[in-house]
Amino acid sequence: MPPSEALASLTRRPPPPNPPRASSAGTDRFLAFAFAAADLLVETDIDGVIGFAAGAFPSRFGRPAQDYIGRPINSLFAATDHETLDIALAMIRQSGRICPMQLSLADTAHSQVSVGAFLLQTTPQCARLSFSIGPIAASLNSASLNSASLGAAGQGPSPLADPRGFARIAELAMRQGTQGGLGLVEVQNWHAIRESMSGADQRAISAIIGDVLGASAGNGGAGFLTDGRYGLMTERPLDMADLVNRLEKALLGSPAKGRAIIRGTEIPLAHGTMPAPQAARALRYALGRFADGGTEAAKGIGAEGGFERIIACAAQHAQAVRETLEARRFRLLYQPVVHLSDRSIHHFEALIRPSSNPSGPSQQPQEFVTFAEALGLSEVLDWAVLETALAALDENPNVCVAVNMSGLSIQNPEYRRQILARIQQARTVAGKNAPSRLMIELTETAEIEDLAAAASTMEQLRSVGVPVCLDDFGAGVAVFRYLRAFGVDHVKLDGDYVRASCKTRRDRALVGSMVELAISAGASVVAEMIETDEQVALMRELGVEFGQGWLFGRPGRLPGRN
Helix, strand or coil: CCCCCHHHHCCCCCCCCCCCCCHHHHHHCHHHHHHHHHEEEEEEECEEEEEEEEEEEHHHHHHHHHHHCCCCCHHHCCCHHHHHHHHHHHHHHHHEEECCCCCCECCCCCCCEEEEEEEEEECEEEEEEEEECCCCCCCHHHHHHCHHHHHHHCCCCCCCCHHHHHHHHHHHHHHCCCCCCCEEEECCCHHHHHHCCHHHHHHHHHHHHHHHHHHHCCCCEEEEEEECCEEEECCCCCCCHHHHHHHHHHHHHCCCCCCCEEEEEEEEECCCCCCHHHHHHHHHHHHHHHHHHHHHHHHHHCCCEEEEEEHHHHHHHHHHHHHHHCCCCCCEEEEEEEECCCCCCCEEEEEECCCCCCCCCCCCHHHHHHHHHHHHCHHHHHHHHHHHHHEEEEECCCCCCCEEEHHHHHHHHHHHHHHHHHHHHHHHHHHCCCCEEEEEEEEEECCCCCCHHHHHHHHHHHHHCCEEEEECCCCCCCHHHHHHHHCCEEECCCHHHHHHHHCCCHHHHHHHHHHHHHHHHHCEEEEECCCHHHHHHHHHHHCCCCECCCCCCCCCCCCCCC
């Protein structure tokens, strides 16, 4: 298959002999941004002396971050909060972390911020503290975060995490063997309540719910999963009936005036002899089902019986999922990714759309993928998509297509061998000098344990002209480690950051830092979920080269003979 001139720009250029890469320490420091979407990222020694600073220092303090190197961490905060911070610094030596608390910055406005930190023990002789300083969650009553509660009790209720952040909290607790519970709480008539109230009243109700859940979570964590649906992770068994009763009483004095219908269910975190990766997939599946369908959906998959029951209930659908994939009862739609400079198409991303199957599991694309991964079928899924995309490339000789590869799949050595062999076979058919028209997008569905082996596979793919892209950059923690460990050609900026960047200077500064980090590692940046010309202009200003979103085209058929 002869290459066309149009494909030349799609082929990965050979890297320079010593491509610029982000340092190990520098990349690790950006992990906190993934956790907290922080305004400011600060690293200190064990005594609280700042050794690294990044983020929105100029907009907050009117001075660059470098001016604070060598100063005590207290210098960033109002004098009235120094004692509280000193107490927290003393506690972190025992607890390993500072739970998010509210402090005032030493800026002209004495801005209220949420401050959290964790201890990094790099060697027995060397330790450092990593601080994330950012906005206070709007849905949580700020009174529950006052610094006095920290000084008295060591910590206060934590701000509600976002869905991804809460999933990480719960999964980490599960992997560490926490013998507590995962509570799922739903305001069943939330949409009706919301439609009858002002925005201020809605925020008041959310604040009350946040207070109760945060207090109940204790040393665990609480988060919102979607409107009216919340989760909390506890270190001790949870009395769900008592929690529901307390929520109902707390809301009696709210604008809802007792109209809220509260329901809840609990998932035991213990997973017995089940391997942790499989339990983690079951956890993600349960959270997804609850977010989509509420407590009844969670009960319907056996959530109250724990992870083993979830897997047992899901197993009856496993064969249907496998047959859907093996029989190719799905189609791929392709969404364009364009050069932001002139909006010409660079490549297409392949997106799976399962065929309707009333007797099988849900056929919503994301739920189908999550379900397949929960059942350990990520390799079957990825292979089916790869084969279908390669067939489409045969029919459409003038396009480049990106396919997703799960972090779950890449952990299997045999799968890595097979995918390399399959791509080599495709290149042999096309002609050894033909440029690759396939791109791999690595998704963070699970952390890759053998980074060295995975990095070798990524490099072998790149050596035969297959570009590698890190998907959802900024949405999870592991992707930052992948940027350091793997040589990649592109990173795809998570769409939530793209949308937020046009709203506040804080989010714009955060996106700018992430783009800078990616470029320093030798990767170009793709911004997803672009819907407006304003977003295009801002992304170009920040150094983003490519864009994807409805502004440029919705998923559809490939151009050509497909």
